[in-house]
Amino acid sequence: MTVLEFDGVAFDPLNAPQQTGAAQEQTDSAREQASSTLAPAAAAIENARPAGGIDPIAQIRAGVVAAHRSALSAQTALQRELWRRALRPAVTDAQPVHSAPEGAFKPLARTGRARLDRESLVQLANGAVSTVFGPAYLPDGVEAVARLAGTTPLVLTEVTGLELYGGAGKGRVTARFEGDARTAALQAAEVYALYTGMPLCLSGSLLTGGASESALGTISGTVELVVDSADLVPRPHVHATAFFGEGTEPIRVAVTVAEPQGADVGPGHAVAGLLLNEFHMAHLARGDQAIAMGPEFAPYTGVRATRLPTGGLLLVDRVRDFDGARGNLETASYTTEYDSPADSWYYADTANDSMPHFVYMETSLQAALLMGYYAGPTLTQPGTTLSLRNLGGTATVLRQVDLRDATIEQSSRLLSTTILPGSSLQTFDYTLSVDGEPFYRGETMFGYFSDQALGNQTGLDAGRYVPSWLAEHPEARPRVIDVAARRADQAARACSRRKLALIDRVEVVDEGGKYRAGYLHSLRAIDPADWFFARHFHLDPVIPGSLGVESVIHAVQEWMLDAGFADGMADPVFRIPRDIPFSWRYRGQFLPTDGSVELEAHIKSVHRGPRGATVVVDGSLWKPGLRIYELIDLAVEIADRKALP
Template sequence: MPAAPAGRERTVLWDERDLLEFARGRVAPVFGPAFAEVDTYPRRCRLPEPPYLFVSRVTRITGETGRFEPAEITTEYDVPVGAWYTVDGLVPCAVTIEAGQCDMLLIAYLGIDFRTRGERVYRLLDSSLVFHGGLPREGQTLRYDIRIDRFVWNGDNLLFFFNYRCYADGELILELLDACAGFFTPAELADSLGVVESAADRRRRAAMEPAWFKPLARTDRTSLTGKDLELLAAGRPGEVFGPRWDQSADGCNRSLRLPGDMLRMIDEIPVVDRLGGPRRLGALTAVKRLDPEGWYFACHFTGDPVLAGSLIAEGGVQLLQTYAMYLGMHLVFPDAEFQAVPGLETEVKVRGQITPHTREVRYEVEITDLTMLPRPTVVADITVYDGDKPIVAMRDFGVRVQERPGTAYRPEAGGLPAFLGRRNERGEAAFINELHLAHAARGDLGTAMGTEFEIYAGRRAPYIPNGDFRFVDRIMRLDGTRGELRPGATMATEYDSPPEAWYYRDTAGPEMPNCVVMETSLQAAILLGYYLGATLASPDEELSIRNLDGRARFVRRPELAGRTVRHESELLSSQSVPGAILQKFRYRLLADDEVFYEGESLFGYFTEQALSNQVGLDSGTYVPPWLETERAGLDPARTRTLAVRSDDRWFAPQPGTGLHLADDHLRMVDEVTLVDGGGVHGQGYIHGSRTVADDDWYFDCHFHRDPVMPGSLGVEAVIQALQVHVIDSGLADGMGPVRFGVPLDVAMGWKYRGQILRGDGEMTFDAHIKEVRRDGGRLLVVADAAVWKPGLRIYELTDVAVEVVPAARTEQARAQDDTEKETGA
């Protein structure tokens, strides 16, 4: 049959009636009397029958029967309004993929059945999928341009390789790449070994590094029943995961549902391990029990019942949709839907068949990526088992949560508050949420803060820290007007501190470490000035933000793991000077409405030229550490140098006291030199150093396109050096089991006049102890300190302190501490 004549808009070669005949009837009435012989064979290559036939017409075909050469076919499918498979009008992945099913029609037209004579059946083996646009919607017409590229024969066994492009109303939305299908005998199918893991697969998995993603809401559910899945299909996640998932009162996210019973391809999820898998991002197990009389066998195919691979993929989609809801990833939208992930190439291998004899299949899912950028996304590797045999492997399989077309997803012009679906644990509405803060850290600033910030698209601009070093989640309140940088403007923000956070694992005590408390307060203050438009008056300048100085103190010693930190920030001043914008803030941090940390700090927005001209604290003159000037006169008996970072003994509980240093991310000291009775105060001196590698973890986190070591980590290095002094000098000996704690009511001051950058190679520092205080079973060590980059002193710290407290502290003891502080006892 010839191709459609040129110049015609559409020529229908075979219509829906013809295609239905091809699927369930005879081939000769469709392809012509030359195919009558094929109708005598016990089996032949067919399309699925309804309800899984998704072709309305064939409009073009190239190729010649009997010649197995490259050939093409173009098909169309009109998506019905109210189709049985749609969810609020959205076509699921299974149908979008399956509607490109006419490679089977094309290979049949080329005459494959004359070669197989009913002895072999069609099976898809390999393919790769890439979505370029959103899933289609009811009422659209899908066009598939399908091409068979090559053929490989081994006797009567044929493998053919094909691809297709799918267009929704003319827009490319999906490509199937490198697909391979073949024709096999029952014996060949029965002898399949399943999916065999290759050396490349093992290397890929071994290269996966642990990561971390903080759920937006937390549930203790570790399994889901069939009833739970029914509730998720009904749009009632609050009844499954808890009240924080219930957005019904706000009328939010009604489209976020699993498909109905007919298309649901998972019956239960007996295992949900949020920290499982090789990346510690999650692992799930799901089960689908199969009905040998089920519609999915009856329609696919006549005379050769087998479960469609697209339905297996749909089970994977539904699992990832469920996991996205489990993590609360949808809570950042007022009206969202599940979508494919544009640009993600998914590899699928099929090495077994699922027939009416298969009673159950099992999905094993390992989450390989979780991100909020550019929209909340789950990516996983999925293996499907028939018993113990892995029969389907899907790699880089993804689902995205995305706003429905026309839905508001960012603040309004002027940054004005708008409810975008997110509420905190108390039910209070946020107007900027985790999605926007993720963009403020490493994404699109227009999405983060509104249209005015679109000027920074593709440019270097100030960002808040990202990844492991972002410690702000939501903006709850703003009292101020964009463009008006007036003293008295305030902002309330929040940070949820998860109990499994890396810093609780790595720090030297059970409390949130000083560097994280510093950072969460400073990041919240940055947001106030930036959101009000500190940089918008200079749209053509590329600016970087730096903290310049500050002073802060702990007024309580809270246990913050699993709690929400609330920041209250106030703009005290804002002024422009040549090459910089300077802003000063006052802030306080609260947990359960009780203040535990308060301070003030100065920030600057600087041009690249201004930063390159920084001269440190001493006008460009090198001022050496005390050790360098006094070394010649020091008593060797009172001076010792200790390897720290390379000696694991420092990171294990010390005999007697149980004290130890922070580890992993927070191993901030390589070596220290201690001088008993040294320093300007004669109470002890510490000099330390740390090698700065270009690939140190914090550079990627702080800041996007402007990497610099966080000043708080320089402070952390000094704190750890003081802790080394406490351990090595035996100051805590005799106190029994103790631990390091944040020092109460000691106001630490800092001044930064430079930064540690990639390429600097080393950071050095020294600390002069000026007070050792013992009070009520506690030990407090206070010092003044400085930090150097090569050739330049850049940080000055006053009253930096460490405190040692009894290890077994009860709530009553903590309450007593607070009472004594308030009464001055």
């Protein structure tokens, strides 16, 4: 097992002037070693220092710290406006029929049934949901009580259409009925709640609801229910509009899944045998932290605090087991699960329907941070606002596997926790498996930082400005790959689209870069309304580090296509190569107010084989004036799907 260190020295997030004991000895030793190693450079800097004793490095560092603090203040002021905008309907490209829009409600169970006859509706009214929709609707630990028409006479006679992402993009039910129109609207919404498996996250729950007034009364005909919203917060619910034909007023309807009165729905109680499920994940992402994590976390509700991402970036569903205990911050192991349906938005937004690298990273890192947070490191510093940030790690693909419609099992271990003034650090290792067979393994470090600690960040280079290779070589004459134009060409192969359109152009210097094998550069403006800020994190928006990695991958993919690596392939696909360890370091974050993301990739090696080619790069990403991400041995493979075993 590799032990991850924080840049090899004791971490002092607040630049505290005093240290004592072992920590002081470790720091002194590190300083002595650094001093001897960097002595020539220090002498050169000293000789270059202007008269008057003004240290240019100190000036730069002070400027960087001031800029960080200013950005954090602007970020805080922007948070509420970002979330206000996020509530508006977004204008996006049309999604393929087979894919879920990013942020769409993810059902807790799935069925192939799209029509229901009268007999099936009677079975739903008798509570036999799993008989109608299948065994996935009666998992272990769930007491099935919810049923159709539990408070009204059954008036639906047939359901002619069930669509998960139909209508307004959030679901549709079409049914025939004989009886009261308001009752028909309510029961159509109840069918949708059962169809999406909402009662499965609260054992013993019932359906409750109501509909707006209507003059239609008792009639027979067809009702079309268009789902306006479906969510698990504050309780699982469906809000919809029912239409009865031209010239009639629509009926507004709401159905809620309610636990038995007085029932505990906190960790370990909502469903027998699970510590946390989809209901808790939704609350941790953007709801009541006391429900998600337990009453100790109640002070974090409604304020900036550690959270999971939300929407299409929430990539962990359940915590199956946990052998640790709250307050034990040294060791723990646990198993979580994530279901990856084939219609997930990220499959549709890649060129070849494969799982993008950022999902590998996010599903493993979210599982780690979830349980590290559950152990309670932030509870040791009450009253302090702490923001979570990933600091780095390593990961390796062990085998290549099709993950569409797979349940990914995440086995993680908390290795250590270090509590420091204004921050704390945690290290983990993790393994992802499908059907008991590992396919991805890695280690990572997370930090919880106060605003002051975040304000003191000085990037990867101690506050020094380190320019890109292109800026250091003004004589280079790059050629440009117009990614945006390629993406707009329906006949062209594009590596990403819609939500994963992370770059618009790539500058290429053939035989450039530090390895003289090729160099890639891209610059993208940050829009504070970019979709991922509303997802990562609630009240603490930053660009996910994994999407920074993904943007470098996209630059490499576009270069590979431009260089002809796909020529002659019947069905080229991009994959993550196996057995090539990849590592990353993050020493800062991209805020909505930062203006731009700059990236570069140095082609390190190119290997061609009988089935395709593999390219390995080293990369960096900058916010204006500061290099904050470093990527080592990031690998991309292109292969002909028809030639794969």
